[in-house]
Amino acid sequence: MNAVASQDQATAGLTGPVLGDDEFQFLRTFVYQHCGIALSEQKHQLVQGRLVRRLRALGLKGFDAYCQLLRTDPDSELGELASAISTNVTAFFRExxxxxxxxxxxxxxxxxxxxxxxxxxxxxxxxxxxxxxxxxxxxxxxxxxxxxxxxxxxxxxxxxxxxxxxxxxxxxxxxxxxxxxxxxxxxxxxxxxxxxxxxxxxxxxxxxxxxxxxxxxxxxxxxxxxxxxxxxxxxxxxxxxxxxxxxxxxxxxxxxxxxxxxxxxxxxxxxxxxxxxxxxxxxxxxxxxxx
Ligand SMILES: C[S@@+](CC[C@H](N)C(=O)[O-])C[C@H]1O[C@@H](n2cnc3c(N)ncnc32)[C@H](O)[C@@H]1O
CATH class of the missing domain: 3.40.50.150 (Vaccinia Virus protein VP39)
Known part of the structure; x- marks a missing residue:
């Protein structure tokens, strides 16, 4: 767990899983290799925020378990992961x-x-x-x-x-x-x-x-x-x-x-x-x- 992040969360009165640095680096590489999405270092908090809901939906307690799931069965979660960190915004007759x-x-x-x-x-x-x-x-x-x-x-x-x-x-x-x-x-x-x-x-x-x-x-x-x-x-x-x-x-x-x-x-x-x-x-x- 990222100590600074968890302290920040505690200070802010938030609870929930915290995305550690190693896990964020793993996710960055994974997302780039499989989805072509290049996440900058600055996206750490954003990724954490977006993926907390996925962890809950999957009944996982922490990001370590989530990364393990991606390692063992990448294809099953790829689409959901990509949706969580990008956007599906669209409209009829857009443009x-x-x-x-x-x-x-x-x-x-x-x-x-x-x-x-x-x-x-x-x-x-x-x-x-x-x-x-x-x-x-x-x-x-x-x-x-x-x-x-x-x-x-x-x-x-x-x-x-x-x-x-x-x-x-x-x-x-x-x-x-x-x-x-x-x-x-x-x-x-x-x-x-x-x-x-x-x-x-x-x-x-x-x-x-x-x-x-x-x-x-x-x-x-x-x-x-x-x-x-x-x-x-x-x-x-x-x-x-x-x-x-x-x-x-x-x-x-x-x-x-x-x-x-x-x-x-x-x-x-x-x-x-x-x-x-x-x-x-x-x-x-x-x-x-x-x-
Ligand atoms: C913002 S939406 C655009 C939808 C529509 N084309 C439009 O312009 O309204 C982007 C879509 O691209 C999909 N997408 C992103 N990366 C993709 C990939 N590597 N392969 C297939 N679809 C992808 C997302 O899941 C999302 O539904």
């Missing part, structure tokens, strides 16, 4: 200019091409959190498919490493106030009024669910998918990663995109100086260079 570009430029073009080639259309929401991003995509995709009037094999893959986020995405049930970014027309069209245990909540329409496949995936581990994807959204995810981790990830995304295929990043993320395989084509929209 709406991305959905406008998809609706007005990209989807009509791709669907026209697919009509000719009889090909599949695939979009990947990498780091999908609780599902608002892939279901927003599903709305614009379903509407574009309807306008195009032909049956096209179109799907959205939605992945994340957080078990809690994935469970929420799978459920597709949201408090009404979460629908803030959704127009009245779309609320009416793509959500059902919840009943029974979901009374007062909004349930994603089964037609949208059919378009979305939700799966666990750590972006730092192996990917089972071969691609190609017509587009990849990885928004507000790489913000936690250090430069080498971002560079490697962008190289891997490039392998799964065709020439000209777009990669969407979050509002505060950039590829500047990290990849020469992409070029900027819009607000945080990049495309794989056409050689």
């Amino acid at each position: 709406v200019h991305h959905f406008e570009a998809l609706t007005n430029e990209m989807l009509p073009r791709w669907l026209e091409q697919k009509r000719r080639e009889g090909d599949r259309l695939r979009i990947w929401s990498a780091g999908c959190s609780s599902g608002e991003e892939p279901y927003s995509l599903a709305m614009v995709l379903a509407e574009a498919l309807e306008r195009c009037g032909r049956s096209i094999d179109a799907k959205i893959l939605a992945t994340d490493l957080s078990p809690a986020a994935l469970a929420a995405a799978q459920k597709g049930v949201y408090p009404i106030e979460r629908l803030e970014g959704v127009s009245a027309e779309r609320r009416h069209r793509w959500f059902l009024r919840g009943e029974g245990e979901y009374a007062g909540l909004a349930c994603v329409h089964p037609k949208l669910r059919e378009l979305v496949t939700i799966a666990p995936l750590n972006l730092l581990h192996d990917w089972p998918m071969q691609g190609p994807f017509d587009a990849i959204l990885c928004r507000n995810v790489v913000i936690y990663f250090d430069q080498p981790t971002k560079q490697k990830l962008f190289r891997r995304f490039a392998r799964l995109l065709p020439a000209g295929g777009p990669l969407f990043l979050g509002h505060s993320e950039s590829m500047h100086g990290l990849s020469d395989e992409f070029e900027l084509i819009g607000r945080t929209i990049y495309r794989k260079k056409i050689a």
Whole structure:
């Protein structure tokens, strides 16, 4: 136990497990290796605060037991650990200019091409959190498919490493106030009024669910998918990663995109100086260079 920290806690009248220096160093290395998140020395108290709830949920008395769990069974706790120290904040139609570009430029073009080639259309929401991003995509995709009037094999893959986020995405049930970014027309069209245990909540329409496949995936581990994807959204995810981790990830995304295929990043993320395989084509929209 870290004596200074425990004294501080006692002085502050707080009780609870204290994250020792050695345990914090172990967690830093673990989180960097498995989640790509580089925690600075200054994050010691923050990590302790965020993980106390996990210890309680697991019925563990101290951080030594928690570190032991990570050593013996890293995969079982990885998602929860990553969720605890990062954020799952998301929203329907977050960064709406991305959905406008998809609706007005990209989807009509791709669907026209697919009509000719009889090909599949695939979009990947990498780091999908609780599902608002892939279901927003599903709305614009379903509407574009309807306008195009032909049956096209179109799907959205939605992945994340957080078990809690994935469970929420799978459920597709949201408090009404979460629908803030959704127009009245779309609320009416793509959500059902919840009943029974979901009374007062909004349930994603089964037609949208059919378009979305939700799966666990750590972006730092192996990917089972071969691609190609017509587009990849990885928004507000790489913000936690250090430069080498971002560079490697962008190289891997490039392998799964065709020439000209777009990669969407979050509002505060950039590829500047990290990849020469992409070029900027819009607000945080990049495309794989056409050689
Ligand atoms: C802030 S949310 C962004 C959600 C959505 N993309 C958006 O922009 O609204 C970041 C998500 O990335 C996920 N994430 C972080 N590191 C990850 C990793 N190594 N592999 C997969 N998902 C990760 C988190 O679990 C979280 O759900």
